Amino acid sequence: MKLIEGGVCAAKGFRANGVHCGIRHNRTKRDLALIVSDVPAAAASVYTTNLVKGAPLTVTREHISDGVAQAVICNSGNANTCNANGIEIAEGMSVLVEKTTGIRARDVVVASTGVIGQPLSLEPIENGMPELAAGLSEKGSEAAAEAIMTTDTVKKEVAVEFTLGGRLCRMGGIAKGSGMIHPNMATMLVFITTDAAISAEMLQKALSSDVQKTFNMTSVDGDTSTNDMVTILANGLAGNTPVVAEGEDFTTFMLALNTLTVQLCRLIAGDGEGATKLLECTAVGAETEEAAKISCKSVICSSLLKAAMFGADANWGRVLCAIGYSGAQVDVSKIGVSFKSSAGSVEVCRNGAGIPFSEEEAKKVLTEKEIEIALTLGDGPYSATAWGCDLTYDYVKINGDYRT
Amino acid sequence: MKLIEGGVCAAKGFRANGVHCGIRHNRTKRDLALIVSDVPAAAASVYTTNLVKGAPLTVTREHISDGVAQAVICNSGNANTCNANGIEIAEGMSVLVEKTTGIRARDVVVASTGVIGQPLSLEPIENGMPELAAGLSEKGSEAAAEAIMTTDTVKKEVAVEFTLGGRLCRMGGIAKGSGMIHPNMATMLVFITTDAAISAEMLQKALSSDVQKTFNMTSVDGDTSTNDMVTILANGLAGNTPVVAEGEDFTTFMLALNTLTVQLCRLIAGDGEGATKLLECTAVGAETEEAAKISCKSVICSSLLKAAMFGADANWGRVLCAIGYSGAQVDVSKIGVSFKSSAGSVEVCRNGAGIPFSEEEAKKVLTEKEIEIALTLGDGPYSATAWGCDLTYDYVKINGDYRT
Numbered sequence: 151m152k153l154i155e156g157g158v159c160a161a162k163g164f165r166a167n168g169v170h171c172g173i174r175h176n177r178t179k180r181d182l183a184l185i186v187s188d189v190p191a192a193a194a195s196v197y198t199t200n201l202v203k204g205a206p207l208t209v210t211r212e213h214i215s216d217g218v219a220q221a222v223i224c225n226s227g228n229a230n231t232c233n234a235n236g237i238e239i240a241e242g243m244s245v246l247v248e249k250t251t252g253i254r255a256r257d258v259v260v261a262s263t264g265v266i267g268q269p270l271s272l273e274p275i276e277n278g279m280p281e282l283a284a285g286l287s288e289k290g291s292e293a294a295a296e297a298i299m300t301t302d303t304v305k306k307e308v309a310v311e312f313t314l315g316g317r318l319c320r321m322g323g324i325a326k327g328s329g330m331i332h333p334n335m336a337t338m339l340v341f342i343t344t345d346a347a348i349s350a351e352m353l354q355k356a357l358s359s360d361v362q363k364t365f366n367m368t369s370v371d372g373d374t375s376t377n378d379m380v381t382i383l384a385n386g387l388a389g390n391t392p393v394v395a396e397g398e399d400f401t402t403f404m405l406a407l408n409t410l411t412v413q414l415c416r417l418i419a420g421d422g423e424g425a426t427k428l429l430e431c432t433a434v435g436a437e438t439e440e441a442a443k444i445s446c447k448s449v450i451c452s453s454l455l456k457a458a459m460f461g462a463d464a465n466w467g468r469v470l471c472a473i474g475y476s477g478a479q480v481d482v483s484k485i486g487v488s489f490k491s492s493a494g495s496v497e498v499c500r501n502g503a504g505i506p507f508s509e510e511e512a513k514k515v516l517t518e519k520e521i522e523i524a525l526t527l528g529d530g531p532y533s534a535t536a537w538g539c540d541l542t543y544d545y546v547k548i549n550g551d552y553r554t
Numbered sequence: 555m556k557l558i559e560g561g562v563c564a565a566k567g568f569r570a571n572g573v574h575c576g577i578r579h580n581r582t583k584r585d586l587a588l589i590v591s592d593v594p595a596a597a598a599s600v601y602t603t604n605l606v607k608g609a610p611l612t613v614t615r616e617h618i619s620d621g622v623a624q625a626v627i628c629n630s631g632n633a634n635t636c637n638a639n640g641i642e643i644a645e646g647m648s649v650l651v652e653k654t655t656g657i658r659a660r661d662v663v664v665a666s667t668g669v670i671g672q673p674l675s676l677e678p679i680e681n682g683m684p685e686l687a688a689g690l691s692e693k694g695s696e697a698a699a700e701a702i703m704t705t706d707t708v709k710k711e712v713a714v715e716f717t718l719g720g721r722l723c724r725m726g727g728i729a730k731g732s733g734m735i736h737p738n739m740a741t742m743l744v745f746i747t748t749d750a751a752i753s754a755e756m757l758q759k760a761l762s763s764d765v766q767k768t769f770n771m772t773s774v775d776g777d778t779s780t781n782d783m784v785t786i787l788a789n790g791l792a793g794n795t796p797v798v799a800e801g802e803d804f805t806t807f808m809l810a811l812n813t814l815t816v817q818l819c820r821l822i823a824g825d826g827e828g829a830t831k832l833l834e835c836t837a838v839g840a841e842t843e844e845a846a847k848i849s850c851k852s853v854i855c856s857s858l859l860k861a862a863m864f865g866a867d868a869n870w871g872r873v874l875c876a877i878g879y880s881g882a883q884v885d886v887s888k889i890g891v892s893f894k895s896s897a898g899s900v901e902v903c904r905n906g907a908g909i910p911f912s913e914e915e916a917k918k919v920l921t922e923k924e925i926e927i928a929l930t931l932g933d934g935p936y937s938a939t940a941w942g943c944d945l946t947y948d949y950v951k952i953n954g955d956y957r958t
Contacts (some may be wrong), residue, residue, distance in 0.1 A: 198879075199879070200878040200879040201877070201886050202874045202875055202877065202879075202906075203878075231871065232874055233908070265871060266869075266874065267870060267871040267874070372776065372856070373856055373857060373872070373875060373879070374879035375875070376871075376878060451776075452776070453949075453953070454775060454953055457949070457950050457952075458954065461953070461954025461955040466671060467635065467670025467780075468670070470606045470636055470780075471670060471777060473605070474604040474606030475602075475604040475606075475777070475778035482605050499636070502636060503671070504637070504672070541950055543947045543950050543951070545950075546945055546946055546947050546950060549857070549861030550861050551862075551865040551867050
């Protein structure tokens with residue numbers, strides 16, 4: 151398992167591009183992305199559980215119901231959600247892909263991200279398609295990653311290399327993060343490509359299982375988006391014996407997927423709206439996996455703890471408070487808390503009560519850009535990790551006037 | 555039913571006081587409150603569901619297990635939570651009340667609020683008790699209300715007058731709000747007194763029922779406190795025929811209690827940490843009471859919506875998003891949203907989709923200090939209300955370095 155360059159074009163037979171087509175006013179910001187596979191690919195997807203769903207999700211779900219897709223089109227600047235003609239527009243986007251690339255409309259994954267409830271016109275997309283398609287390239291992952299950004303400050307690309315049945319395979323992904331990030335049984339916008347050969351059924355199984363431990367353990371602001379989606383395309387061009395059941399190859403594939411998605415989660419959380427710090431909360435010693443996961447996620451979701459981390463304040467009482475109200479079944483008298491970073495480690499709470507620690511040392515640890523909040527919940531065998539970010543003035547600023 | 559002055563001393567036979575005893579460094583901030591009844595009173599209480607519980611709650615629960623209490627002591631500046639000797643200190647506080655006032659230690663309700671996990675010493679409390687007890691007065695509600703404040707910017711006192719069986723009764727309350735406010739099946743620190751005669755059993759029934767529609771529908775930051783508690787003392791000095799069962803008098807009592815608690819909720823939400831605006835979300839037309847309550851509460855808890863309200867931005871998509879992920883069973887295609895304030899009313903969404911509206915007019919409505927987010931969920935008979943506040947730079951500032 152090796153991290154490599156190339157993002158969503160690292161795998162054989164995938165090309166991508168991103169252009170500015172005019173959905174956004176800012177002419178320097180790309181707002182339309184396209185990813186295509188040279189051949190039809192096995193496809194799997196998970197979606198938001200929000201009852202208010204973006205129209206593109208409905209169209210995508212229908213398009214990949216046969217387990218096959220060959221392209222992904224995604225615009226930013228408008229979520230195409232809560233619009234009366236949303237389905238029509240999302241279908242129209244896939245028809246535009248067919249017209250320009252020859253890939254069947256029903257093999258197109260459609261996604262949108264941006265403001266909810268503002269009409270989206272096909273006009274800029276139609277105008278941008280020729281340039282978008284003409285520029286498709288094996289070096290186009292970066293342009294695509296930029297085109298799906300909303301309030302993201304950095305593009306999010308990761309790729310890994312692994313071996314299945316003696317064949318070298320690659321898997322890469324791009325993500326859009328930043329705000330309305332609190333995936334619940336699904337996730338935000340992530341597009342993953344791989345040249346591994348794997349059945350659509352096993353691909354869905356791998357993805358559905360992985361998101362429970364990765365994207366569903368990530369939160370920026372507690373708001374589950376209406377347009378959350380992760381899609382993975384596997385075109386089989388690596389030439390490995392197709393993965394069609396559980397076994398060694400499937401395990402390797404799962405490991406590759408997890409390596410990729412954990413990195414994307416860290417990128418998404420660390421670039422949360424207004425964030426200055428990545429928070430990683432780890433729990434060990436839990437009696438159940440549920441208790442470990444619920445505790446970690448509650449801690450990284452606490453507004454009070456997030457604000458304390460912004461201020462580099464070792465206010466561990468807020469960590470205990472967040473575990474206490476999380477609903478996790480834990481024995482409070484066994485809880486331990488340490489703050490860790492590249493600057494060191496400070497234990498602040500043992501057996502549910504405070505212990506003396508150096509405020510100065512804690513300040514040093516918490517002033518770093520990546521903070522681990524390490525929980526010990528007892529002597530049980532279960533552990534979990536969750537990713538979040540601090541709560542800052544800029545979060546308020548960004549969201550106080552997002553639409554203008 | 556009439557709003558009156560006097561707070562927690564409005565009811566006959568109650569005196570109160572608040573002093574600075576030295577738990578806080580700021581010598582101008584009162585930090586110790588005492589409320590006493592001339593005679594033993596029926597008592598009822600509800601507590602936080604946080605597994606991490608302040609020691610005072612354990613002591614209070616034991617003390618009022620016989621349905622009787624005669625005094626409330628409460629300090630601010632230290633929550634007496636997650637301390638190894640917490641129970642001993644909380645018991646010690648009630649013993650100090652007995653020594654100074656003659657009221658039995660086991661008839662004392664004990665409460666603390668402030669930083670979690672810092673040792674609390676009895677010394678300043680012991681030193682402050684003589685002045686605190688000597689100053690007890692029928693005009694002391696304000697001093698007591700000030701003494702329980704933490705990051706609150708205004709003291710919170712309300713009182714009402716009502717009639718039970720021809721006798722004039724009074725009920726008053728004080729509250730501590732501001733941060734770590736997201737009561738769950740219980741509530742924040744609220745002390746209510748009444749001279750109505752009512753059995754401890756009916757008092758508990760009234761309180762437990764009322765908090766479901768009031769404090770449990772209030773949130774500042776989504777963090778359920780470890781020290782949440784509402785206690786009510788009824789000393790019977792109004793001379794009415796005691797309320798011992800359901801019926802007209804109990805209904806009147808419930809109405810008085812609800813009038814009082816709704817006002818306290820509005821005060822707590824409007825004075826949320828850093829808040830510039832009170833948000834009141836109302837829902838009508840729900841198919842179930844649960845759907846109405848869950849929808850309203852999810853909206854006022856959304857960080858994104860709270861930030862939009864701070865920016866006076868009519869971003870109604872975030873309202874729909876918050877209803878969609880709330881878990882409430884609603885038909886999205888029936889949802890309507892209007893923003894209302896003293897400056898007018900603007901309908902922004904009908905049948906789950908946006909409708910044209912004047913951004914200028916919406917800005918005017920949302921620039922006011924009290925905003926109603928009015929939801930229509932369909933044609934059902936149920937309704938609900940929830941209270942919250944906007945998310946501001948000052949919330950981050952206050953909580954970035956709370957302990958110092």
